[in-house]
Amino acid sequence: MNNSSKAIPAANITRRQFNRLIGGSALAAPLIGSRAFGQDAATFKIGYIGPQSGPLGIFGAADSYLIDTIRANLAGGIDVNGSKMMVEIITADTQSDPVRASQITRDMINSAAPDLILTHSAPETVNPVSDACEAGATPCLSTVAPWEAFYFGRGGKPEAQSFKWTFHYSFGSQNFLNLYNGQWSLLETNKKVGALVPSDADGNAIRAGLLPALAAAGWDVVDPGPYENMTQDFSTHINAFKAAGVEIVVCFPFPPDFPVFWRQAAQQGLAQQLKIMQMVKAGLFAAEMEGLGDLGQSLCTGVYWHPAFPFASAAAGLSSADLAAGYEAATGAQWAQALGASASLFDAALALAVQAGSPKDKEAMAAALPKLKADTAVGTVDFGNGPLHNCAVSGLAGGQWNKASDGPFQFQLDLVSNADFPGLPLTSAFKPLAFG
Numbered sequence: 001m002n003n004s005s006k007a008i009p010a011a012n013i014t015r016r017q018f019n020r021l022i023g024g025s026a027l028a029a030p031l032i033g034s035r036a037f038g039q040d041a042a043t044f045k046i047g048y049i050g051p052q053s054g055p056l057g058i059f060g061a062a063d064s065y066l067i068d069t070i071r072a073n074l075a076g077g078i079d080v081n082g083s084k085m086m087v088e089i090i091t092a093d094t095q096s097d098p099v100r101a102s103q104i105t106r107d108m109i110n111s112a113a114p115d116l117i118l119t120h121s122a123p124e125t126v127n128p129v130s131d132a133c134e135a136g137a138t139p140c141l142s143t144v145a146p147w148e149a150f151y152f153g154r155g156g157k158p159e160a161q162s163f164k165w166t167f168h169y170s171f172g173s174q175n176f177l178n179l180y181n182g183q184w185s186l187l188e189t190n191k192k193v194g195a196l197v198p199s200d201a202d203g204n205a206i207r208a209g210l211l212p213a214l215a216a217a218g219w220d221v222v223d224p225g226p227y228e229n230m231t232q233d234f235s236t237h238i239n240a241f242k243a244a245g246v247e248i249v250v251c252f253p254f255p256p257d258f259p260v261f262w263r264q265a266a267q268q269g270l271a272q273q274l275k276i277m278q279m280v281k282a283g284l285f286a287a288e289m290e291g292l293g294d295l296g297q298s299l300c301t302g303v304y305w306h307p308a309f310p311f312a313s314a315a316a317g318l319s320s321a322d323l324a325a326g327y328e329a330a331t332g333a334q335w336a337q338a339l340g341a342s343a344s345l346f347d348a349a350l351a352l353a354v355q356a357g358s359p360k361d362k363e364a365m366a367a368a369l370p371k372l373k374a375d376t377a378v379g380t381v382d383f384g385n386g387p388l389h390n391c392a393v394s395g396l397a398g399g400q401w402n403k404a405s406d407g408p409f410q411f412q413l414d415l416v417s418n419a420d421f422p423g424l425p426l427t428s429a430f431k432p433l434a435f436g
Helices: 015-023 063-073 098-112 123-135 147-154 173-184 201-216 235-244 257-267 286-296 320-331 337-356 362-371
Strands: 033-035 043-050 078-080 083-093 116-120 140-143 166-170 192-196 220-222 248-251 276-279 300-303 373-376 379-382 391-393 397-403 411-417
Touching (some): 043 063, 043 098, 043 123, 063 337, 078 337, 083 098, 098 116, 116 123, 116 337, 123 140, 123 147, 123 201, 140 337, 147 201, 147 391, 173 201, 173 276, 173 300, 173 397, 192 201, 192 235, 201 220, 220 235, 235 257, 248 257, 286 397, 286 411, 300 411, 320 337, 337 362, 337 373
Parallel strands (some): 043 083, 116 140, 140 166, 192 220, 192 248, 248 276
Antiparallel strands (some): 033 083, 373 379, 397 411
C-alpha cells in the first residue's frame, strides 16, 4: 500500500476497517480461473489454491501479479526429460474458509484434473486442501504454516508414512526457538514471556511444541490459556500478562485479531510494560502496520522471505530483489513476504516436474516428492533431509517494523537477526518498544 493511503487511527481501527484496508489489493477471483499454454497431453497443469479474500485474504494480495509474472516467464514452456511441456495454471480462492477450501479442491480435481496442486498460508488453508488432495490421489505441495500443524494437525503418525500425495515445507517450532533465543537475547529483559495462543491448529502445535521448548531454554512462559479466533475482548490475557510482569509477548493470531488485542493492550497499560512484541501469522504485511499507525513501530515478526534474501525464483525468472521491485513498480503497493513464499511453490513445482520425469504420471510425481530437492525463492527445499517423511524445513530471519525514513511507504521491515541464515546481512539494530 503506498503512502497516499490514509492510515486509520490505532485507537479506532476495527476488523471491518482492517478488511477494507486490505480489500483493494486482494484478488477478487472466481472459483476457478485459468490460462492455458496448450491443452493437449503435453501440458503440465498446476492448480493454485489460496486465500484471496476473508480474514486471511491479505496472504493472497500479491497473487494476481505473481501469477501473471510466472505465466509470462513460462509462456514458452519448460523442458522435461528432453521434451517441451507447456504450463497451465488454474487458480481458486478459499475465501479463508476451511470448508470451502476442501470443496473447491475436490471440484478442481474433478473438473480440471490438475497434475499438481499448490497451496499456502495457515493450516486453515493448507490442511483441508491437503486432505482433499490425499483423498483425490493428487500430488500437492504446500507452505507457510508450521510443519507440525500440517503433519500432526492432520493426524500424521511419525512411526508410519501417513500421507502419500501431500507434502509440505515451512518453518517449525525449532525455527521459532532459534529466532527467539537469538533475537530476544539481544535486549536486556526479565525473560518473562506472555503467550497469546488461539484455539486452532496453529495454536495447538505451538502450545505442544514451542512453548515447552521456550521454557526449557530458560524463558519464563506465562500462558493464560487459549482464546477463540475473532474474539472481541483480550482483557483476561492482558490482565494476566500485566500481573506476571511480562516484558515480552509472543502471539499467533489471525491478522484481523492482532489490532484488536494491541489496541486493548495499549489502552490497558500492557504495551507500555513490554520491551518486545513478537507476532506470528499477523504482522507480516505493511498494510497492518499502516492501519496501526504509531502503534506499529518496533513490532517484531519472523521473516520467511525478504528482498534481501540471496535466492532467486526460477518460475518468475527473477531474483528476490527484482521480484519485490517488479511488484512495487507494477502495483504501487509494498512488497510482502507472501510474494516470495508463493513463488517458491512454483519453483518447487518446476523442479518436481523435471525430477519426476513425467508430470502427467501422478504415481511418478508421488514417488518423486519424498526425494524432491529444489532451489527456490526461500532457499533450498530438501524433503530428503526433513524432520518427517512428508515435511521439509525452511528458515526464518528476524524482522522488525520501523517507520521508513524516506521513500513512498510508511514502514519498512528491517532484518534484525539471522539465526537460520547466518550469512544474511542485517539492515538495522534490534530496538525495544518505546511508548511516549
